[in-house]
Amino acid sequence: MQAETERRPADANPTGTLVSGAAFIGFSAAHLIDEFLWNAPQEFHLREGTTLLLALLFVTALAGLLAGAALQRPTSTFGLALIGARIAVADVSQHAPEIAAAGPWRSGLISTFLAAGLTLSAALTAVLRSTPGGRFELNTGPRRCPTHLHPPHGPTSSACARGRTPSHFPRSADRLARIAGTR
Numbered sequence: 001m002q003a004e005t006e007r008r009p010a011d012a013n014p015t016g017t018l019v020s021g022a023a024f025i026g027f028s029a030a031h032l033i034d035e036f037l038w039n040a041p042q043e044f045h046l047r048e049g050t051t052l053l054l055a056l057l058f059v060t061a062l063a064g065l066l067a068g069a070a071l072q073r074p075t076s077t078f079g080l081a082l083i084g085a086r087i088a089v090a091d092v093s094q095h096a097p098e099i100a101a102a103g104p105w106r107s108g109l110i111s112t113f114l115a116a117g118l119t120l121s122a123a124l125t126a127v128l129r130s131t132p133g134g135r136f137e138l139n140t141g142p143r144r145c146p147t148h149l150h151p152p153h154g155p156t157s158s159a160c161a162r163g164r165t166p167s168h169f170p171r172s173a174d175r176l177a178r179i180a181g182t183r
Contacts, residue, residue, distance in 0.1 A: 016128045021066040021080055023121035028087070029059055031118045038106050084125030091119045 041051040068076025
């Protein structure tokens with residue numbers, strides 16, 4: 001079996017994932033500082049040391065997922081998208097009512113910018129993915145029979161010939177289907 005890096009096409013370019021993920025990490029770090037300045041850890045009854053450790057773990061996890069997504073690892077891309085979706089929903093539900101209230105919010109325009117930037121970059125990370133050509137594309141589910149998943153001699157599963165998404169273990173899936181009597 002070929003290594004994962006050998007199966008990727010030569011023109012693979014995870015631009016969308018990298019741009020939205022890098023913005024997500026940057027806005028996360030800046031927004032965490034803003035949260036500290038306005039005593040957010042006390043809202044959750046956390047000590048400063050515990051909160052700093054959680055912030056370090058969060059930003060480190062994001063950076064690790066972004067590195068994996070840059071190498072086009074599906075699990076890393078999915079993890080980054082999942083965290084992006086959760087942060088976008090949490091940030092809107094937590095800060096939208098505070099921002100909409102009368103008067104300036106926290107440090108004014110910069111705090112609003114950081115919250116909006118975090119929400120937008122998290123949402124983009126969750127919704128967009130990078131295609132091999134470097135174009136942005138909506139993340140609508142698995143692609144059909146990507147050629148970079150196959151060895152040089154072509155598809156290894158009859159599912160590809162019928163236009164279905166191949167299994168990670170096509171030969172095992174075919175064998176199980178034959179045993180079950182569905183093929």
